[in-house]
Amino acid sequence: MIRVIxxxxxxxxxxAGSELMLEVEGPVTQRSVLDxxxxxxxxxxxxxxxxxxxxxxxxxxxxxxxxxxSHELPDALLPDAVASGAEPFLIxxxxxxx
Numbered sequence: 001m002i003r004v005i006x007x008x009x010x011x012x013x014x015x016a017g018s019e020l021m022l023e024v025e026g027p028v029t030q031r032s033v034l035d036x037x038x039x040x041x042x043x044x045x046x047x048x049x050x051x052x053x054x055x056x057x058x059x060x061x062x063x064x065x066x067x068x069x070s071h072e073l074p075d076a077l078l079p080d081a082v083a084s085g086a087e088p089f090l091i092x093x094x095x096x097x098x
Contacts, residue, residue: 002021002024002028002082002085003021003087003088004021004037004091005019005088005090006091007060007091007092009093013043014041016041020040022036022040024036028078029075029076030069030076030089031054031074031075034049060092060093061093061094062089064078064082065081
């Protein structure tokens with residue numbers, strides 16, 4: 001099971017708690033985690049990544065094991081600690097301002 005933590009606005013949209021547990025088939029990558037997340041919570045489709053290009057939305061970042069994975073390839077393997085469920089995959093809303 002993969003642990004996923006969403007920002008508050010996406011938790012509200014998904015009617016979910018602070019930490020989600022997902023079953024991911026095959027290699028654990030950003031793409032496979034997001035595919036499983038959108039399959040279980042279809043209301044999140046298009047909120048985390050563009051529905052056509054599948055690219056990450058500009059004001060969201062991906063973190064795991066204290067590393068920013070936002071610019072990693074979608075099919076790159078996530079750290080073993082995430083794949084084993086020891087560490088969560090975090091989706092963080094970026095803060096903008098001036």
